[in-house]
Each structure stands twice: as C-alpha cells, then as structure tokens.
Amino acid sequence: MPTLRALKARQVLDSRGRPTVEVDAIADGGARGRAIVPSGASTGRHEALELRDGDPSRYAGLGVTKAVANIGATIAPAIRGMDLDDQAAIDAALLALDGTANKSRLGANALLGVSMAVAHAAAAARGEELFAHVNRLWKAKAAGLDPSVPREPTMPLPMVNMISGGLHAGRNLDLQDVLFIPTGADGYSQALETIVAMYRAVGDVLRKMGAEANLVGDEGGYGPRLGDDEQALKVVVGAMLACGLTPGVDGHIALDVASTHFHDPATGTYKLSNVPRPMDAGAMVDMLAGWVDRYPIISIEDGVAEDDWEGWKSLTARLGDRVQLIGDDLFVTQTARIERGIASGAANAVLIKVNQVGTLTETLDALALARRAGFRPVVSARSGETEDATIADLAVGTAAGQIKIGSVARSERLAKYNRMLRIEEDLGPRAPFAGRATLP
Numbered sequence: 001m002p003t004l005r006a007l008k009a010r011q012v013l014d015s016r017g018r019p020t021v022e023v024d025a026i027a028d029g030g031a032r033g034r035a036i037v038p039s040g041a042s043t044g045r046h047e048a049l050e051l052r053d054g055d056p057s058r059y060a061g062l063g064v065t066k067a068v069a070n071i072g073a074t075i076a077p078a079i080r081g082m083d084l085d086d087q088a089a090i091d092a093a094l095l096a097l098d099g100t101a102n103k104s105r106l107g108a109n110a111l112l113g114v115s116m117a118v119a120h121a122a123a124a125a126r127g128e129e130l131f132a133h134v135n136r137l138w139k140a141k142a143a144g145l146d147p148s149v150p151r152e153p154t155m156p157l158p159m160v161n162m163i164s165g166g167l168h169a170g171r172n173l174d175l176q177d178v179l180f181i182p183t184g185a186d187g188y189s190q191a192l193e194t195i196v197a198m199y200r201a202v203g204d205v206l207r208k209m210g211a212e213a214n215l216v217g218d219e220g221g222y223g224p225r226l227g228d229d230e231q232a233l234k235v236v237v238g239a240m241l242a243c244g245l246t247p248g249v250d251g252h253i254a255l256d257v258a259s260t261h262f263h264d265p266a267t268g269t270y271k272l273s274n275v276p277r278p279m280d281a282g283a284m285v286d287m288l289a290g291w292v293d294r295y296p297i298i299s300i301e302d303g304v305a306e307d308d309w310e311g312w313k314s315l316t317a318r319l320g321d322r323v324q325l326i327g328d329d330l331f332v333t334q335t336a337r338i339e340r341g342i343a344s345g346a347a348n349a350v351l352i353k354v355n356q357v358g359t360l361t362e363t364l365d366a367l368a369l370a371r372r373a374g375f376r377p378v379v380s381a382r383s384g385e386t387e388d389a390t391i392a393d394l395a396v397g398t399a400a401g402q403i404k405i406g407s408v409a410r411s412e413r414l415a416k417y418n419r420m421l422r423i424e425e426d427l428g429p430r431a432p433f434a435g436r437a438t439l440p
C-alpha cells in the first residue's frame with residue numbers, strides 16, 4: 001500500500017492572475033501527484049470558505065500564503081504515513097483537523113489541494129490513470145445504489161459556453177452563460193469537433209451583426225454587448241443553422257442564468273438590466289418558460305436565486321419534466337442542501353464543483369446522493385481555472401454524464417478538453433459516451 005511521505009504546497013496563479021493553492025503529494029516510493037485549486041467569481045453564499053490572506057499590500061489581499069502555511073504546519077504532520085488509497089480516511093482527517101462547518105479554519109482551498117493531490121499520487125503510485133483510480137472510488141461509493149446508476153468510465157457530454165455575460169463579462173448581459181450542447185454527437189471527439197465549429201460560427205454571426213467577437217469572458221465565451229439576453233439565444237440558434245445542425249434535434253441550448261447575482265434578497269425580486277421593473281420569482285419563471293417555448297433550451301442553471309426555495313419549487317413544477325434544472329449556487333455541491341432540494345422538489349440536477357465543498361470524498365458523496373434521487377450531475381469548472389485537469393478525470397471516472405468547462409478558448413479550458421481526448425484514447429475506439437440520452 002502506498003503511503004504519504006510528504007506534502008509540498010505553494011502559491012501559484014490562476015487564469016485571472018489571482019493566487020491559488022498548488023499541492024504536491026509524494027508517496028513513500030517517490031511517486032508524485034499534483035493538483036491546483038480553482039476559484040469562482042459568481043460564488044454562492046453557502047460555499048466552503050476560500051481562505052485569502054487579506055493583506056492589501058500583496059496581490060490586493062488575494063494571496064493564499066496562509067492556506068499554504070496551514071498545509072505545511074498543520075495538515076502534513078497529521079496525515080503523513082496514511083494510506084494514499086484510502087481517500088475517505090484522508091479526507092475525514094482533513095475535516096477533523098479543520099473542525100468547522102465551512103472549512104474556515106484551514107481553508108477549503110488548503111483542504112481541496114491536499115485532497116486532490118493525494119488522489120493523483122495514489123494513481124501515480126500504482127502507475128494508473130487518475131480516472132481509473134477515481135472510478136474505483138466511485139464504484140465503492142455507488143455500491144448500494146440502483147443498478148441503473150452508471151458505474152463504468154464514460155466520456156461526458158459537454159455543455160459549452162458560447163456567449164458570456166454577468167459577472168464573467170462585465171455584466172454586458174444578465175445571463176451569465178449561453179451554452180451549446182452537441183446533442184447529435186455519437187462520441188466525445190466528434191462532439192468536440194462540432195463544438196469548435198459552433199464556436200467559430202457564433203463568432204461569424206456576431207461579426208455579421210456588427211457585434212464584438214474578439215473579446216472573450218472569463219470562461220472563453222464571446223463577450224459581446226447585445227440589445228438583450230434573448231438576442232444571445234438567437235445568435236446561438238443562427239450559428240447552429242450555419243453549421244447544418246437542426247436546433248432542438250442535434251443541437252441544444254443550455255443557460256446559466258446565475259440569477260443569484262441580480263436577485264435582491266431584501267425585496268425578493270430580480271433586477272434585469274433590460275427589464276424596466278424588478279420581477280418576482282413568478283415573473284422570472286414565466287420569462288424562462290417563454291424562452292423554453294421559443295428556443296431549443298434543454299437545461300437551465302440557477303434560474304432563480306440560491307435561497308429562493310419557493311421560486312425553485314415553482315420553476316421545477318413548471319419546467320422540470322422537459323428541462324434539466326441545475327442547482328449551482330442553490331446546492332453548492334453540499335449534501336445537506338441537495339437533500340433539501342430532493343425533499344422539496346427544487347431542481348432536478350446538481351452542478352458539481354469540487355471547491356464548493358472542499359474534498360474529493362464529499363464531492364463523491366454529492367454525486368452519489370444526486371444519483372440516488374435521479375438528479376443528473378454536471379461536473380463543472382470554475383471561472384478561475386488553471387492547467388489542472390482533475391475534473392476531466394472526475395467526470396469520466398464517476399460516469400457523471402455531463403461536464404461544463406467553459407468555451408474552446410483559453411488554455412485553462414482546453415487543458416480539460418484535451419485531457420479528455422487522451423482519456424478517450426485510453427478507453428479505446430468504442431469509448432463509452434454519455435451523449436443525448438443523459439438529458440431529458
């Protein structure tokens with residue numbers, strides 16, 4: 001059994017030039033695993049705490065040297081010598097060391113960096129690919145679940161950012177992401193080719209309209225100033241037609257409304273820049289339902305705000321049988337909140353972001369809980385990313401079915417798409433692909 005010999009942590013920079021935590025885990029035999037922690041911008045209020053230094057004289061207060069120091073001073077001495085294959089025991093030790101509900105003592109960024117690096121080192125010690133190691137963890141976690149829950153490594157269907165707005169693109173639109181799903185694809189690499197064709201076509205449509213198609217948002221989607229949100233939907237439909245796709249048949253739209261970020265909790269209303277009066281949840285649901293009727297939308301994330309449980313229930317009652325309704329800020333990858341959603345009929349899918357919860361084991365718990373309730377999981381990157389591609393292996397190894405990384409621009413995004421090309425090659429010419437069947 002490989003054991004942990006040492007941890008080495010350092011501060012590196014993410015895709016926005018902000019400091020983040022990188023961890024090397026070294027096995028007794030010398031095998032190494034490395035992981036870098038991602039970071040969000042449109043974060044949910046209930047996420048685990050990302051520990052920042054707060055020293056305004058260095059990196060505008062965003063340094064993570066305290067989190068790095070916690071790894072060296074507190075975490076490394078406590079978990080040294082532990083079995084690297086026992087991810088659950090290591091993660092339990094991390095939680096016990098931190099001791100807080102939101103990981104604020106050591107920092108969720110410290111915990112996650114260690115948790116992921118350990119998994120990489122365990123795989124390296126055995127000379128196997130990370131997705132295969134994650135798959136073993138997933139099979140153990142899924143042991144008691146219904147036999148229909150996917151267990152074998154499976155290439156996910158990507159949902160891909162085409163047009164960015166909200167906090168990721170200077171609030172040019174209220175919608176944060178307008179995404180494309182290549183629902184006609186039979187395999188991952190074929191899906192990727194369609195995605196790239198679509199990305200180019202969206203640029204062409206924008207240029208023809210005289211809109212900006214050179215500036216991209218934090219996730220690589222185009223960041224044009226359009227008249228309103230609905231225009232962004234029309235652009236993506238136009239690009240599908242230009243690519244020879246039939247909207248609603250072999251190409252679909254997904255939205256990340258990220259509505260928490262234009263919701264006013266004091267009045268319970270949503271303030272869209274193009275709608276003259278604030279809207280209540282009912283009006284938001286009406287607007288989204290109208291779009292679903294007029295556009296080939298198959299998935300909506302955070303259609304209402306993170307604590308608007310009543311709004312979530314009416315959104316789900318209205319659209320839940322035809323549209324995937326993903327809770328991101330709502331669930332923050334945490335089982336207690338997902339359980340509340342299951343019990344109350346809020347959402348029917350869960351966005352899975354490793355740093356919202358802070359350890360790999362808790363991420364697997366969230367995936368298993370979602371599967372137990374028939375909620376679709378969508379493994380997701382953050383708007384602040386790096387060359388770390390752990391989530392590609394996570395999505396394949398847990399057969400999650402869907403992945404959301406951003407666009408096919410900016411190398412912190414391509415690191416994951418490219419990693420999946422390599423995994424697909426490993427899985428062989430008949431690599432299982434989740435495809436259209438994973439959606440409603």
Ligand code: PGA
Pocket residue numbers: 039040041042043044176256258328380381382383384
């Ligand atoms: P974030 O955005 O990483 O900035 O939170 C991603 C998302 O909202 O899905």
Ligand code: ZN
Pocket residue numbers: 256258301302328329
């Ligand atoms: Zn989101």
